[in-house]
Amino acid sequence: MIKLVLNRIVVFFLLTTSLFGVATAQEYEYTEEEIYRSPIKKILNQFSFTITTGYGRTNYKHSLSGLYYAQSQTQQLLVNDDGTPPGRLFDGVSTWLNNPILNPGIPNVDSLSVPFPPINNPVLNPLLQQQFLILKGDSLGMEYTGKGGGIPLFLSLRYNYKKFRIGFGFMFERQSLKKLKSNYADLGVRDYVPNFKSSLSTRYFLTLGYRFYDFWDYSFAGEVQIGKFNGGKNFKSPLISRGTNLNFGISIEKNLSEYFRVIFKPSYDLNNYNIEIPGTGKSIKYKQPTMFYQLGISITFPEIPRSPMKSDHVQLKHVITDPETGQYKEVRGQPIHKRQNPKVGENHRKLFRAKRKNKKKLNPY
Amino acid sequence: MHNKEILFLKYLFLSILALLYGCGSSEEPTVDQELVDDKIISDYILANNITAEKDTSGIYFEVIVPNQIGKVQTMFDNILTIHYTAKILEGVGIDSTSATIGPDSVKVKQGIGAILPRGLDYGLALMKKGETFKFFIPSHLAFKDFSSSLPAIPANSILEITVELLEIENDAEQLAGEILQIENYITTRALNDTITNPLDSVVLLPSGEYYKRISTGIQNDTLIAGEPLNLRYSGTFLNDPLNPFASGVLDYNFSTGIVIQGIDSGVSKMERLERALIIIPSQSGYKESAFYFPRSLGSDFVNELFIPNYATEVPPFSVLVFDVTLQ
Numbered sequence: 001m002i003k004l005v006l007n008r009i010v011v012f013f014l015l016t017t018s019l020f021g022v023a024t025a026q027e028y029e030y031t032e033e034e035i036y037r038s039p040i041k042k043i044l045n046q047f048s049f050t051i052t053t054g055y056g057r058t059n060y061k062h063s064l065s066g067l068y069y070a071q072s073q074t075q076q077l078l079v080n081d082d083g084t085p086p087g088r089l090f091d092g093v094s095t096w097l098n099n100p101i102l103n104p105g106i107p108n109v110d111s112l113s114v115p116f117p118p119i120n121n122p123v124l125n126p127l128l129q130q131q132f133l134i135l136k137g138d139s140l141g142m143e144y145t146g147k148g149g150g151i152p153l154f155l156s157l158r159y160n161y162k163k164f165r166i167g168f169g170f171m172f173e174r175q176s177l178k179k180l181k182s183n184y185a186d187l188g189v190r191d192y193v194p195n196f197k198s199s200l201s202t203r204y205f206l207t208l209g210y211r212f213y214d215f216w217d218y219s220f221a222g223e224v225q226i227g228k229f230n231g232g233k234n235f236k237s238p239l240i241s242r243g244t245n246l247n248f249g250i251s252i253e254k255n256l257s258e259y260f261r262v263i264f265k266p267s268y269d270l271n272n273y274n275i276e277i278p279g280t281g282k283s284i285k286y287k288q289p290t291m292f293y294q295l296g297i298s299i300t301f302p303e304i305p306r307s308p309m310k311s312d313h314v315q316l317k318h319v320i321t322d323p324e325t326g327q328y329k330e331v332r333g334q335p336i337h338k339r340q341n342p343k344v345g346e347n348h349r350k351l352f353r354a355k356r357k358n359k360k361k362l363n364p365y
Numbered sequence: 366m367h368n369k370e371i372l373f374l375k376y377l378f379l380s381i382l383a384l385l386y387g388c389g390s391s392e393e394p395t396v397d398q399e400l401v402d403d404k405i406i407s408d409y410i411l412a413n414n415i416t417a418e419k420d421t422s423g424i425y426f427e428v429i430v431p432n433q434i435g436k437v438q439t440m441f442d443n444i445l446t447i448h449y450t451a452k453i454l455e456g457v458g459i460d461s462t463s464a465t466i467g468p469d470s471v472k473v474k475q476g477i478g479a480i481l482p483r484g485l486d487y488g489l490a491l492m493k494k495g496e497t498f499k500f501f502i503p504s505h506l507a508f509k510d511f512s513s514s515l516p517a518i519p520a521n522s523i524l525e526i527t528v529e530l531l532e533i534e535n536d537a538e539q540l541a542g543e544i545l546q547i548e549n550y551i552t553t554r555a556l557n558d559t560i561t562n563p564l565d566s567v568v569l570l571p572s573g574e575y576y577k578r579i580s581t582g583i584q585n586d587t588l589i590a591g592e593p594l595n596l597r598y599s600g601t602f603l604n605d606p607l608n609p610f611a612s613g614v615l616d617y618n619f620s621t622g623i624v625i626q627g628i629d630s631g632v633s634k635m636e637r638l639e640r641a642l643i644i645i646p647s648q649s650g651y652k653e654s655a656f657y658f659p660r661s662l663g664s665d666f667v668n669e670l671f672i673p674n675y676a677t678e679v680p681p682f683s684v685l686v687f688d689v690t691l692q
Contacts, residue, residue: 112673114600114611114651115624115687119673121478122655123486128670188670 035319036327037304044301048158048165052263052296056150056173058271060180062097062286064137064144067277070108071133071190077103079134080280086134091279095195097180097286099237102278108132133188144192146180152292156207160300165209165221173201199232203245219253219261229271239276246270249292259302259336265294299336307331316341398510399423402503402523409454410501417501422487425501429527435493436533443475444539444653444682445489446532451658454501454523459516460658470531472539472682474653479681481657481671482507485526497529511669516659536648540573543646543684547575550603550644550686567644572630575644582639582691588632590620595692596632603644603684610678614692625650628687640690651679 068079070092077092078100086092091104112119112128119127135142150173158167176198182189205227213220225247231240249267256262269290276283307320308331315333317340322329334340358364406425410417417427438445449471450461462471473480473489480486484502492498504510504521512520534542551557556577557566565578588594599612617623619632627645635641647653655676657666663677679685 114678118651122673123478123481
């Protein structure tokens with residue numbers, strides 16, 4: 001083995017002396033300092049831009065504690081519970097989900113009692129609904145629940161430092177909510193149907209995360225988003241107050257290259273708001289947590305550009321002389337969604353001949 | 366792609382599906398209660414050697430005491446005086462009435478949806494005067510899935526009701542009987558004696574009500590149709606004048622169908638600030654109302670939307686006496 005190595009050294013010496021006359025070490029025509037690397041790109045390389053979409057499933061819930069629920073054939077109202085049931089005239093609040101309106105002086109008359117007239121076929125008659133069905137929210141623990149769906153769009157920009165990530169972002173979501181169901185539907189309490197079919201909500205947030213696990217090409221990062229939620233034009237009432245919005249998620253990332261990754265991210269969004277019920281001095285807390293399932297991409301800004309020469313098909317990162325500026329510049333051989341400096345066959349999982357575009361060619365090469 | 370990666374993605378996909386679709390609630394399967402009740406009744410009849418037939422309405426009936434020559438019901442002769450005992454099939458008794466015609470007799474009007482349970486309404490149509498039938502009524506024609514602890518009525522109860530049809534009358538005969546009661550009431554209380562009972566004597570109105578002015582109002586200040594008014598009222602029954610069954614103050618527009626016909630008729634004679642007594646036969650009041658049993662479950666039946674609220678206040682064919690003040 002040692003004899004073999006020594007033989008090779010002798011051959012090399014002979015070659016160099018025969019070619020150059022003098023034995024010299026291999027020299028490059030430029031030094032590391034002469035290679036131009038954009039400082040801006042170097043800074044931007046620390047940042048990643050993420051865009052995801054998907055589906056959000058929202059659970060709505062609110063309680064009618066401290067209130068009476070009054071239902072007629074055409075109205076659903078909330079009435080203040082001050083210890084006495086609503087009398088012959090009462091003030092009722094309608095559309096209490098998003099835009100509470102006080103309706104004063106609602107008459108509460110049972111039109112199927114004395115001295116009002118009798119009806120034909122009185123037994124099991126559909127008209128037997130009393131003018132107002134009135135239920136005490138506290139006694140029955142009345143509440144409304146419902147489910148809604150939405151299509152979100154998340155945009156975020158983050159700074160990466162080692163495994164930590166910090167950034168900010170925006171979310172747009174088109175949410176639809178058909179109805180809320182009472183837990184006393186068996187007593188005849190009707191569903192609450194909102195006065196809107198869908199709403200476009202937005203959220204801006206700060207994000208903090210940590211990449212806690214890497215597995216082959218996959219990375220797992222935990223992220224927390226803290227921000228402010230806006231329910232859109234259907235939730236503009238000044239009686240609405242919102243707190244801080246929190247979102248907890250796990251970002252599962254498939255790293256296709258140093259710069260490009262596909263993301264699947266389940267996350268749980270904690271979202272509540274309060275509405276003051278006019279004329280009662282009370283408010284209702286509305287819970288609408290959302291489970292998001294996001295799919296998208298995340299791109300890190302490359303620190304070096306792609307080779308400007310179209311004829312340059314070198315797969316590795318390499319240094320070229322910029323034809324415009326004459327500077328030495330390091331460029332990429334691969335697009336951002338492919339690995340730079342790939343090993344043999346790494347970026348081409350399929351044989352060249354096996355690709356769909358080449359299958360029917362006699363000579364695809 | 367590595368095999369481990371493929372497995373991982375498969376598990377991820379399945380868990381997503383489970384999360385998305387695994388939390389829905391499943392609905393309970395529905396049971397055809399009618400078929401169940403029918404089998405129970407037919408098995409009971411067979412086991413007890415009962416000669417019973419099934420009516421097209423779904424009830425079963427057994428003729429206990431026939432009366433081939435008894436008076437037959439018609440479309441107009443359908444005010445029935447009955448005696449009944451009711452129980453849960455193979456269970457406890459829940460109600461019964463007097464066996465003879467009298468002040469406490471039960472009067473109902475058959476065939477116009479004014480009897481609860483509905484099965485009894487269908488069964489009464491089969492009877493002639495003097496006959497006694499036993500009806501087996503399935504739950505969907507009785508109280509459906511309503512249940513009560515007192516009396517003990519389980520959900521989906523089948524009723525066994527024995528009924529004797531004591532009398533068949535029509536509207537004219539009913540009214541004639543009420544007029545006799547009213548005139549007896551007027552005589553007994555000396556309402557025509559303007560000294561002991563001021564102010565005016567009793568007047569029979571063209572629409573059939575009896576009107577007596579008690580105190581004067583503003584002269585000639587009577588009402589026209591549609592005019593708003595405020596009415597203080599207190600209602601009693603002819604046979605129980607000391608206990609009002611309804612009282613209050615009502616704001617409404619005169620002669621717009623807001624109140625029973627009898628009150629509007631009486632108020633048409635009144636001047637503002639006048640007080641009067643209006644005696645209203647059932648035809649101008651609550652007529653056949655709605656009959657139901659047991660009487661103690663009236664509020665529950667109202668909440669279940671079986672009967673209107675006035676049925677719990679006014680029994681069928683009740684003559685009403687209203688003391689009203691036009692304010």
